[in-house]
Amino acid sequence: MSDGTRTRTSADAATTPDVRAALGDDARRQSMRKVIVAAGVGHFVEWFDFGLYGTLATVISLYFFKQGDPQVALLSAFAVFGAGFVMRPLGGLFWGSLGDRVGRKTTLATVILITSGATAVMGILPTYQSVGLLAPILLVVVRLVQGFAAGGEGAGATTLLAEFAPSNRRGFVTSFIDVFGFAAFIVGGGLVFLFTAIAGDGALESWGWRVLFLIALPLGLVGLYLRSKLEDTPEFRALKAKGELAKNPLRRSLRTGWKALLFCVGFVVLKAVGHWILQTFMPSYLQADLGYSPLVSYGVVVIGFIVIAALVPFFGLLSDKIGRKPVMLAGCGGFLVLTYPTLMLMDAGNFWAAAGAMVLLGLFMAAFDGAVSAAMAELFPTAIRYGSMGIAYNVSVALFGGITPYFATWLITATGNTFAPAFYVMAAAAITGVTVLRARETNKATLAS
Numbered sequence: 001m002s003d004g005t006r007t008r009t010s011a012d013a014a015t016t017p018d019v020r021a022a023l024g025d026d027a028r029r030q031s032m033r034k035v036i037v038a039a040g041v042g043h044f045v046e047w048f049d050f051g052l053y054g055t056l057a058t059v060i061s062l063y064f065f066k067q068g069d070p071q072v073a074l075l076s077a078f079a080v081f082g083a084g085f086v087m088r089p090l091g092g093l094f095w096g097s098l099g100d101r102v103g104r105k106t107t108l109a110t111v112i113l114i115t116s117g118a119t120a121v122m123g124i125l126p127t128y129q130s131v132g133l134l135a136p137i138l139l140v141v142v143r144l145v146q147g148f149a150a151g152g153e154g155a156g157a158t159t160l161l162a163e164f165a166p167s168n169r170r171g172f173v174t175s176f177i178d179v180f181g182f183a184a185f186i187v188g189g190g191l192v193f194l195f196t197a198i199a200g201d202g203a204l205e206s207w208g209w210r211v212l213f214l215i216a217l218p219l220g221l222v223g224l225y226l227r228s229k230l231e232d233t234p235e236f237r238a239l240k241a242k243g244e245l246a247k248n249p250l251r252r253s254l255r256t257g258w259k260a261l262l263f264c265v266g267f268v269v270l271k272a273v274g275h276w277i278l279q280t281f282m283p284s285y286l287q288a289d290l291g292y293s294p295l296v297s298y299g300v301v302v303i304g305f306i307v308i309a310a311l312v313p314f315f316g317l318l319s320d321k322i323g324r325k326p327v328m329l330a331g332c333g334g335f336l337v338l339t340y341p342t343l344m345l346m347d348a349g350n351f352w353a354a355a356g357a358m359v360l361l362g363l364f365m366a367a368f369d370g371a372v373s374a375a376m377a378e379l380f381p382t383a384i385r386y387g388s389m390g391i392a393y394n395v396s397v398a399l400f401g402g403i404t405p406y407f408a409t410w411l412i413t414a415t416g417n418t419f420a421p422a423f424y425v426m427a428a429a430a431i432t433g434v435t436v437l438r439a440r441e442t443n444k445a446t447l448a449s
Contacts, residue, residue: 035164036173038230039157040180041223042112045216046153047181047279049119049146051188052212053081055283055298057405059209063127064135074284075413076136078406081280083140084147085402088394091151093250096390099156100249103236104163104386108156109227114149116220118142123213155389162377163233163385167446168320174373175316182309185279186302188212193298235382235447249387253380257388260379264392266435267372270332272401273428274365277421278304278358281405286346286354289418296351304358308366315370323443324375325436331368332433338364339429340422347418368432378442385447400428 053060061073064080099107121142128135158177165173195208231237239245246252253261282304286297319327338360345357380388408421 032164032173034226035230036161036176038223038226039108039160040176041219041226042108042115042153043157043177044180044184044187045112045116045119045219045223046150047184048188048216048219049115049122049213051185051279052119052192052209053122053280055189055192055301056209056212057081057280057284058287058294059205060139062205063129063209064125064139065128070288074288075406075409078280078409080136080139080143082402082406084143084150085398087144087147088151088398088402089391091148092155092390092394093151093387094148095152096155096387097249099152099159099386099390100246100384103232103240104156104160105227105230105232107152107386108160109224111149111152111156112220112223112227115146115153116216116223118146118149119216119220120214123210151394152390155393156386158373158377159386159389160230160233162374163235163382163447169317170377171316171319171324171371171374171443172313173316174377175312175370177373178312178369179309181275182279182305182312186305186309189283189298189302189305191215193295193302196295196298239382244383246383249384250391253384253388253391257380257384261388261392263435263439264376264379264389265396266432267328267376267439268393268396268432269400269435270335270368270428270432271372272397273404273425274335274361274368276401276404277408277425278308278361278365281408281421282358284405285408285421289412290347290354291349292351292354296354300351300354300358303355304362307359308362308369311363311366312370315367316374317370319371319374319443323441324371324378325439325441327371328368328375328436329433331364331366331371332429332436334364334367335361335429336426336433339425340419343419343422375439375442378445378447382447 057074057077058070061070061077065073065076067073095107095111122139125138125142126135154177158174161174161177162170191212192204195204195212199208232240278301283297283301286292286300287294292300315327342357342360345360346354348354376389376393377385404424408424411420411424412418414420
């Protein structure tokens with residue numbers, strides 16, 4: 001349903017796209033920037049946690065598990081990382097349904113508070129050396145809580161941006177979700193890099209890792225403040241004013257939107273695997289399997305993340321102009337054809353070769369990420385958008401993304417082939433590529449109510 005045919009209240013009039021246009025370009029840009037920052041800061045906190053955990057996986061394996069075989073301890077750290085993903089579908093179901101019934105703003109404000117709190121708790125947990133088996137148990141509990149809260153973040157933030165964005169810039173605006181996500185990895189990885197460069201590996205391993213996790217709490221409080229100052233989206237408020245909110249969004253999603261749910265799951269396969277290969281597995285891979293020093297590994301990863309964060313909006317804008325499908329397929333094709341050669345290039349033992357390989361993989365990820373957020377949001381009507389995306393996104397992430405660091409590490413151990421993780425990435429690219437080919441083009445669609 002277009003904006004011109006909606007029933008509007010006086011409150012709606014302040015934020016609907018056509019009224020914002022009448023206020024002038026400067027006012028519209030300022031309003032959109034506030035929405036982007038408010039949506040993005042929560043995503044930043046979520047990925048700051050994941051980024052730190054992946055970057056510090058070797059340190060976590062030292063403190064929370066019995067020491068013996070370092071590879072077994074690292075596998076245990078990645079297994080706990082994956083445990084949090086078990087809760088994500090439940091979180092997506094709970095928070096998504098809540099967001100479709102009570103609003104995007106309130107739900108997202110609650111989510112960021114829980115997410116940041118759980119991340120900060122990581123910084124005060126006791127270690128295996130002090131409390132024995134209780135340490136990994138507490139670590140699992142914290143990851144489960146964090147995973148439950150994170151289940152409502154990505155879908156909710158994407159929904160918020162999609163429903164505020166001008167229809168001809170939806171790809172560009174929603175792409176900032178991934179800009180903030182990779183920025184969090186840049187900051188997290190950059191902090192580890194700087195801390196290691198200034199204080200040394202010993203300080204990071206003894207107490208520095210705790211400080212880095214504690215940073216999440218003030219970040220979350222800033223995000224909570226920004227989100228509490230937002231109004232809900234024009235799309236949601238217009239639906240609420242007409243009394244057309246879904247009483248049971250989940251039932252409606254399963255009854256009327258099951259095909260769209262399957263497409264969304266397929267879209268997210270590559271997004272999940274690609275993100276966790278680059279963001280969580282890669283730092284330990286460069287050190288444990290390719291023999292790079294921690295300092296060089298952190299530097300390579302941060303360079304790759306900077307390139308991705310810079311290019312994602314470009315590909316989002318490109319998807320607004322030429323379509324979501326061509327841009328997403330370009331990312332799929334790049335991963336399918338070049339992942340294995342790229343990992344071989346990383347093994348050259350040279351910093352610039354490794355950085356160049358990381359940048360190449362980042363280019364494919366940026367292309368896919370630039371278009372996929374808008375493509376997912378455009379699959380569903382407003383009444384069930386948050387919940388439907390929450391379910392589909394988190395089911396796919398739990399099935400394919402959460403196991404990625406563990407499975408990639410296991411593949412190397414089981415096959416003896418350092419480049420074996422490439423086959424997992426290539427399989428994910430093939431699954432998503434077929435899904436994209438079968439999907440309809442949505443970049444010109446009006447968000448349905």
